[in-house]
Amino acid sequence: xxxxxxxxxxxxxxxxxxxxxxxxxxxxxxxxxxxxxxxxxxxxxxxxxxxxxxxxxxxxxxxxxxxxxxxxxxxxxxxxxxxxxxxxxxxxxxxxxxxxxxxxxxxxxxxxxxxxxxxxxxxxxxxxxxxxxxxxxxxxxxxxxxxxxxxxxxxxxxxxxxxxxxxxxxxxxxxxxxxxxxxxxxxxxxxxxxxxxxxxxxxxxxxxxxxxxxxxxxxxxxxxxxxxxxxxxxxxxxxxxxxxxxxxxxxxxxxxxxxxxxxxxxxxxxxxxxxxxxxxxxxxxxxxxxxxx
Numbered sequence: 333x334x335x336x337x338x339x340x341x342x343x344x345x346x347x348x349x350x351x352x353x354x355x356x357x358x359x360x361x362x363x364x365x366x367x368x369x370x371x372x373x374x375x376x377x378x379x380x381x382x383x384x385x386x387x388x389x390x391x392x393x394x395x396x397x398x399x400x401x402x403x404x405x406x407x408x409x410x411x412x413x414x415x416x417x418x419x420x421x422x423x424x425x426x427x428x429x430x431x432x433x434x435x436x437x438x439x440x441x442x443x444x445x446x447x448x449x450x451x452x453x454x455x456x457x458x459x460x461x462x463x464x465x466x467x468x469x470x471x472x473x474x475x476x477x478x479x480x481x482x483x484x485x486x487x488x489x490x491x492x493x494x495x496x497x498x499x500x501x502x503x504x505x506x507x508x509x510x511x512x513x514x515x516x517x518x519x520x521x522x523x524x525x526x527x528x529x530x531x532x533x534x535x536x537x538x539x540x541x542x543x544x545x546x547x548x549x550x551x552x553x554x555x556x557x558x559x560x561x562x563x564x565x566x567x568x569x570x571x572x573x574x575x576x577x578x579x580x581x582x583x584x585x586x587x588x589x590x591x592x593x594x595x596x597x598x599x600x601x602x603x604x605x606x607x608x609x610x611x612x613x614x615x616x617x618x619x620x621x622x623x624x625x
Contacts, residue, residue, distance in 0.1 A: 335359055336398040336488050341415045343387070345457040345580065346429060347403035348372055348465030352383040353472055353491045354401075361385040362394060364415050369463030376467045387463075391418035399488065400426045400446070402439065405577070406592040409438045416442045425481050427451050429474070431511055431577065432592040433504050433551075433600075449481045450500065452507050455492065456574055459584070468574060475503050505548035505555055509563035511576075511593050512544045513537035516614040519578035519588055519621075526572035536610065538564055543608040547597055550604040582623065590618035 336359045340351040343365035352374045355361045363372060363385045372383040388394060391414045400419045404412050416426070422445045428435040435450030452475040456468030472492030476482040482496035497503050514525065517537060521527050528534050541560045548555045578588045594615045601608040618624060 337362070337396070338399045338401065338488075339364055339394060339397040339415075339419055340385075340401045340403055341412050342403035342408075343367070343369075343372075343463070344403065345459040345465055345577070346453060347401075348374065348459065348463075349455070349457040349467050349472060350401050350403055350429065350453075350492070351385045352465070352467075354489065355383050355385050357488075357490055359488070362397065363387045364391070364394065364412075365389055365462075366411075367462045371463060373464040374467060375460070375465070377470055391415050394418045396421065397424060399485070400424060401429055402426060403429050405581075405589045406430050406432055406434060406438045407587060407589055409442065413442050416446075420444055420446050422446070425449050425484070427474075427476075427485065429453050430592075431507075431515075431589060432596050433508060434592055434596060435504075438592075447481060449476055449485065450504070451476045451485075452503060453492065454507075456570070458575060458580055468571070475507075476500070499554065501551070502548075502553040502555060505544075505551065505553035506559055506563075508548065508593070508597070509541050509544050509555070509559060510566050512597060512611065513540045513563070514567065515576045515578040515588075516540075516590065516594050516618055518576045519582050519590075520614070520617055522579065522582065524573050524575045524579065525567055525570055528567040529572065534564070534567070537567065540610045540614065543601070543606075543611050544597055546606050547601045547604065547608065550606060551600055578618075582621070585623055587623050588618060588621070590615060590624065594618060 341364045351363045426446045427449045429451045455472035458466045474492045477500040478496040486494035
């Protein structure tokens with residue numbers, strides 16, 4: 333595979349980690365950000381280093397690329413419209429690396445020619461400050477729909493490892509289960525995963541995830557009790573000091589992505605007439621946070 337030109341839109345935790353991984357694979361990476369910084373600094377379990385990616389703040393500086401990785405939160409995609417317009421081309425796939433289940437819905441209205449490839453990222457990363465990212469996971473993994481675009485991306489990247497699946501709907505909702513509990517509870521308590529050592533908090537998490545399974549099944553996902561159990565077990569496997577994207581946004585004073593995780597679950601539940609009282613309560617509290625008003 334020849335060297336690819338890859339644009340990463342968003343310089344936060346996910347964007348920084350993806351940009352560094354793609355650069356390490358041997359590709360030419362341009363990191364598209366709003367807040368300028370001189371150099372991307374990456375902390376990993378092996379230490380700290382500088383990553384020689386090109387950092388730009390103006391879409392006019394971009395030039396043509398082979399791939400675009402969108403690493404902004406769903407609620408921030410509208411602000412990336414100028415970047416997406418600059419890269420929009422029939423031969424340039426746009427990979428939506430986002431939480432939730434609305435990958436296509438968030439990007440398709442802003443693109444006229446580029447195909448959209450939804451992707452689920454597994455692996456922990458945290459934005460320390462502008463241009464400084466801490467990667468908690470030794471390896472990153474992207475799950476994408478099986479097909480031509482997914483296979484092409486797998487040929488381009490070795491880190492993150494790209495895993496195509498024939499049932500992306502199920503995989504999307506499977507990841508959603510973990511996000512449903514971890515993100516809201518950590519954001520509301522301002523605690524990392526150590527909060528789930530509390531028995532009452534863990535009981536709430538299990539109830540939240542169980543409601544999620546019922547909605548996921550109504551949406552066509554092949555999930556069951558075992559998937560709920562695995563989602564909960566993840567809290568016990570991950571390091572207690574690990575945070576979540578919603579928690580990191582709260583710590584930075586940013587609006588959280590509650591409408592695209594808990595909100596998406598509640599909207600789907602209402603479409604199917606499924607009661608989800610715990611998730612509705614979490615959504616009400618998240619909407620009441622000062623940064624979300």
